[in-house]
Amino acid sequence: AFPRPRILASACAHFSVQRAAALLGLGEDAVLPVPVDRRLRMRTDALAAALTGCVRRGELPVAVVATAGTTDTGAVDPLRACAALAAEHGAWLHVDAAYGGGALLSDRLAPLLDGLALADSVSLDWHKLGWQPAAAGVFLVRRSETYASLARRAAYLNPADDEEAGYPSLLGLSLRTTRRADAFKIAVTLRTLGREGLGRLVDACHDLAVAGARTVREHPRLELHAEPVLTAFLFRYLPA
Numbered sequence: 001a002f003p004r005p006r007i008l009a010s011a012c013a014h015f016s017v018q019r020a021a022a023l024l025g026l027g028e029d030a031v032l033p034v035p036v037d038r039r040l041r042m043r044t045d046a047l048a049a050a051l052t053g054c055v056r057r058g059e060l061p062v063a064v065v066a067t068a069g070t071t072d073t074g075a076v077d078p079l080r081a082c083a084a085l086a087a088e089h090g091a092w093l094h095v096d097a098a099y100g101g102g103a104l105l106s107d108r109l110a111p112l113l114d115g116l117a118l119a120d121s122v123s124l125d126w127h128k129l130g131w132q133p134a135a136a137g138v139f140l141v142r143r144s145e146t147y148a149s150l151a152r153r154a155a156y157l158n159p160a161d162d163e164e165a166g167y168p169s170l171l172g173l174s175l176r177t178t179r180r181a182d183a184f185k186i187a188v189t190l191r192t193l194g195r196e197g198l199g200r201l202v203d204a205c206h207d208l209a210v211a212g213a214r215t216v217r218e219h220p221r222l223e224l225h226a227e228p229v230l231t232a233f234l235f236r237y238l239p240a
Contacts, residue, residue, distance in 0.1 A: 003058055003059055003060040004030070004058075004059045004060065005026055005030055005059075005060050005062045006030055006031075006032055006054050006059045006060060006061050006062065007021055007026070007030055007031045007032070007061075007062060007063045007064075007065060008031075008032050008034055008047060008050050008051065008054075008061060008063070008064050008065070008091075009031055009032075009033065009034065009042075009064070009065035009066075009067070010033070010034055010036055010040075010041070010042035010065075010066070010067050010070075010077055011033040011034060011035055011036050011042075012036050012040045012042075012067065012070045012072075012073075012075065013033075013065055013067050013070075013096065014067070014070075014071060014096055014098070016096075017031055017065050017096070018031050032050055032054075034046050034047050034050050036075075038226070039073075039075055039226055039229075040070055040073050040075040040226075041075050041076065041077050041078060042066065042067070042077040042078070042082065044078055044081040044082070044085065047064065047081075047082065047085050048085055051064075051085060051088075051089045051091070054089075055089070061089050061090075061091045062091060062092060063086075063091055063092040063093070063094060064082055064085065064086040064091050064092070064093050064094070065094045065095075065096060066078075066079055066082040066083075066093065066094070066095050066096070066119075067095075067096045067100075068095050068096065068097035068099075068100035068101065068103075068112075068113055068116065069096075069097060069098065069099030069100020069101070069102075069103070069229075069230055070099070071099065072232065072234060073225070073226060073229065073232060073233070073234055074099060074100065074228065074229040074230030074231065074232045075229060076100055076103075076112050076113065076229060076230075078115070079095060079113065079114065079115030079116055079118070079119070080114055080115030080118065081115075082115070083115055083118035083119065087118075092120045092121070093118065093119050093120050093121075094119065094120065094121045094122070094123070095116055095119040095121070095122045095123075096123055097113065097116065097122050097123060097124050098123055098124060098125035098128065098137075099125065099128050099129065099230065100112065100113060100129075100230055101113075101122070101123075101124035101125070101126075101128075101129070101130075101138075102126075102128060102129020102130055102198075102202050102230075103129070103202065103230060104116075105129070105130075105195055105198040105199040105201075105202050106199045106202040106203050106206070107199060108203055108206070109202060109203075109206060109230065112229065112230075119142065120141065120142050120143075120146075121139065121140065121141045121142070121146070122139075122140045123137065123138070123139050123140075124137065124138040124139075124140070125137050125138075126138060126186055129201075129202050129205070129230070129231065130186065130189070130198065131189065131198070131201060132185050132186060132189065133185060135180065135182050136182055136185055136186055137182075138186075147172055147173055150171075150172045150173065150174070150175070151172040152171055152172060153171075154171070157169065157171055157177070158171045202231075205230075205231040206228070206230065206231055208231070209228035209230070209231045209232060209233050210227075210228055212228075212233060213227060213228050213233045213235075216233070216235040221237060221238050221239075222235050222236070222237060222238065223235060223236050223237075223238050
């Protein structure tokens with residue numbers, strides 16, 4: 001019998017991890033949630049124990065999904081430690097930086113993503129901290145050969161003479177065949193504002209979150225969950 005594939009992700013990871021496992025035919029329960037600390041970051045000791053547990057049970061840890069910016073608090077998992085543990089067990093490391101990837105635009109916040117460069121793949125949603133319309137997702141992989149299984153040639157879609165003339169096809173870079181030029185929006189924004197301009201926007205949002213958290217902390221009937229990491233913070237009302 002083949003060992004059962006397992007995907008390990010933070011207990012606070014996005015629901016799309018389970019959905020992706022289901023689409024792959026592995027089932028949502030192939031995803032093992034890893035406990036988090038008080039700041040809702042994946043605990044590296046718990047990840048190490050989960051990986052060891054997979055091996056002990058005869059299961060195959062195929063991937064570790066680290067989150068760089070959880071949806072509700074913006075928590076960033078310890079990426080460098082996650083990368084080391086994934087490599088130790090021969091597992092693919094994917095970093096979900098859909099929200100937190102925008103921190104790369106800010107000199108102040110970019111250090112939060114230390115270790116991102118060690119990932120095998122990274123996802124970014126530029127409709128969050130990139131100020132883009134919704135269809136502006138980015139998927140990056142470390143090695144171009146990762147896309148080999150998507151390679152297709154159809155004369156009416158990607159004729160060789162088009163590519164020879166400098167018009168490369170995106171047919172082998174996505175599961176989609178027909179697509180809009182979504183990258184154009186990102187390119188125009190980068191050309192207009194540059195990293196520095198976008199970084200100022202990110203910093204302004206972070207400043208607002210810090211100020212908001214300070215207001216909550218000073219209010220006697222409000223309780224702050226944790227200091228803001230990116231641009232979001234959680235608090236609750238304390239009744240009498």
